[in-house]
Amino acid sequence: MADERRFRSLQEAARFMEAEIDRPVTPQVTDLGNSLVLRTRSLALTGGQFTNVYDLSWASSSSTAALRFTPRPTAAVDAAQHAPATSSAAFFTLLDEASGLPAQTSLNLAIEQGRVLSMPVVDREALVSRAGALSLCDLTAAGHVALNGTQLTWTGSLTDRQAECYVFGNGNMVIDRRNDPEKGSVRVLDEASRVTPALPPRADRVDVGFTLTGGREFRSTGVAVDGGLDIFAHDLVLRCPARHVDLRGDNLLEIRSVGELHADAWPDSAVTVGPSLDVADFAAHPINTDRSLDVAPPFAPSRRARMVVFEDRVGRTHLRLFDGRPGSRVFQGVTPQEARDSVAADPGFRWGCFIDGGQTAKMWVALDGELTSFGNRHYLRWPKADENEFVWVPDTGRPISSIITLQHRSETQRAVDAARAASLALPPRPPAARTDPGLSSAHPSAAGPPHRGRDRDAGRGR
Numbered sequence: 001m002a003d004e005r006r007f008r009s010l011q012e013a014a015r016f017m018e019a020e021i022d023r024p025v026t027p028q029v030t031d032l033g034n035s036l037v038l039r040t041r042s043l044a045l046t047g048g049q050f051t052n053v054y055d056l057s058w059a060s061s062s063s064t065a066a067l068r069f070t071p072r073p074t075a076a077v078d079a080a081q082h083a084p085a086t087s088s089a090a091f092f093t094l095l096d097e098a099s100g101l102p103a104q105t106s107l108n109l110a111i112e113q114g115r116v117l118s119m120p121v122v123d124r125e126a127l128v129s130r131a132g133a134l135s136l137c138d139l140t141a142a143g144h145v146a147l148n149g150t151q152l153t154w155t156g157s158l159t160d161r162q163a164e165c166y167v168f169g170n171g172n173m174v175i176d177r178r179n180d181p182e183k184g185s186v187r188v189l190d191e192a193s194r195v196t197p198a199l200p201p202r203a204d205r206v207d208v209g210f211t212l213t214g215g216r217e218f219r220s221t222g223v224a225v226d227g228g229l230d231i232f233a234h235d236l237v238l239r240c241p242a243r244h245v246d247l248r249g250d251n252l253l254e255i256r257s258v259g260e261l262h263a264d265a266w267p268d269s270a271v272t273v274g275p276s277l278d279v280a281d282f283a284a285h286p287i288n289t290d291r292s293l294d295v296a297p298p299f300a301p302s303r304r305a306r307m308v309v310f311e312d313r314v315g316r317t318h319l320r321l322f323d324g325r326p327g328s329r330v331f332q333g334v335t336p337q338e339a340r341d342s343v344a345a346d347p348g349f350r351w352g353c354f355i356d357g358g359q360t361a362k363m364w365v366a367l368d369g370e371l372t373s374f375g376n377r378h379y380l381r382w383p384k385a386d387e388n389e390f391v392w393v394p395d396t397g398r399p400i401s402s403i404i405t406l407q408h409r410s411e412t413q414r415a416v417d418a419a420r421a422a423s424l425a426l427p428p429r430p431p432a433a434r435t436d437p438g439l440s441s442a443h444p445s446a447a448g449p450p451h452r453g454r455d456r457d458a459g460r461g462r
Helices: 010-020 336-345 411-423
Strands: 005-007 028-033 036-044 050-058 063-074 085-088 110-112 115-118 124-130 133-139 142-147 150-156 165-168 175-180 184-189 205-212 218-224 236-241 252-255 269-272 306-311 317-322 351-354 363-367 370-374 390-392 400-408
Touching: 005 010, 010 390, 028 363, 050 363, 063 110, 063 124, 063 133, 063 269, 115 205, 133 306, 133 351, 142 236, 150 236, 306 336, 317 336, 336 351
Parallel strands: 150 165
Antiparallel strands: 005 390, 028 036, 036 050, 050 317, 063 400, 085 363, 085 400, 110 115, 110 269, 124 133, 124 269, 142 150, 142 252, 165 236, 175 184, 205 218, 205 236, 218 252, 306 317, 306 351, 363 370
C-alpha cells in the first residue's frame, strides 16, 4: 500500500501523476490459488496512447463472486482486507452539492443476501449472482408487488409502460453541472428531482414511502396525497391506487417480482450495471441520457478508464479493468468499442457488460500477504474546510457504494452449490418472448426482454 502524498495545487499533483502513473506496466501472470488468476499487461492504442489492463479471472466451481452494498459511499479498502480479491462494482450516487443523499446510494436495482434493497425505475442490464456464479440479464423495471396483501402490477416511473403502481427511487434524481473556479465543474443535485411529481386533485392515487424492515418486507414511513413526497427519505416510493392504502396506519409491501427475477427464487445478489458487450452502438444506449449519472454521457466514444465483467469461451469469469488517467496525454483509457474489441479478441466472450462508467473502478488483490490495488490510482482527496492540501490516496480511491468480493470456494461449498444448481435446473426456454399479462398490452416493451448469461433460475414463479 502506497503512502499518502500531499500537494499544494492540482498542477503540482498532475506533474507527479504523469511521472508516477502514466507508464506501461510489466506483463505478469499471478496465480492466486483456487483458479483465481491475475494478469497484467499494457495495450497499445492508436494515436500513440496506451492503457494498462488488469484481468482477474476464475472458475466459478472453485471461487465465488458476491455483490455487497453499503447505504452510504465508503472506502472499500477495509472490506478488501478480508478477501483474496475485490473490485468496485456498480453505479452509485455521486454528488458534490446536495441537500442530502438517498437512503440507498447504489443506483436502481440492488439485491443482497436475497433481499431487495433498492428498486429500478428504468429498464437496464443487471449483473446477478447465484451460488457464487455471475450472470447477466436484460432486466425490465416492471413486475408485481403485494400491497397490504393485494397483488398489483408495477413499473418504473421513468418507463413508458402503464401499470397499477409506479416506483420512484434513487434513479429518479437529476444531476446538473455548475462551473467552479477551482474544480472546473461540480455535480449538483436538482433538488426538485428528490420529490415525487404533484398529483392532480381527485387522482385516486397516493404516494407511499416504504422502508425495508429486518426481513424482506417494506413498511410505510410516509404518505402524500398531493405528491411531493421526499424520495430520498425512503428506500422506495410507490405511487398506487388510494383504495389499497391505509392513510393513517401501517402499510406493508412485498416485492413479488422485478422483471424476470421472482421472490420465490431471488438471486443471492444483483445490481444494475452498464451496457452489455453485445450492444451494437454504445453511444445510442439509453444510459447515456440517464441524468441520475451525470450530464455527460458515460458511454460516449471517448477514452477513459473502463471495467467489464464477462464469461469467456471456456467458462471462466473475468473482471477486466482498462486503466487510464483523466488529463493524461498518453494514458487516458479506452473507448467502449476498444474495450469490447479487446475482450472479443482475447479471449472472446459468451456474455459480458460494463460494470459502471469506469472512473471509480478499482481492484484490490492480496499478493504475498499484502493488499495491492490496481486502477484509478490518480484519485485525490480534495482539501476540507480547514485544509489547503490535496491528498493522493491511490490505494483507497473514491468512496463507493458497492463491491464484488471473490472468495475461494471450500469443498463443502462445492458440494452444496452443485446440489443447489441441480435443483434449480430448468427446461429450455421457449424461443418466443412472453408478455406479462399483468401489464398493459398497449406498450410492446411490456414483454420480457431476451435473456443473457447463465441465470438459469430467472423466470421461476411465473
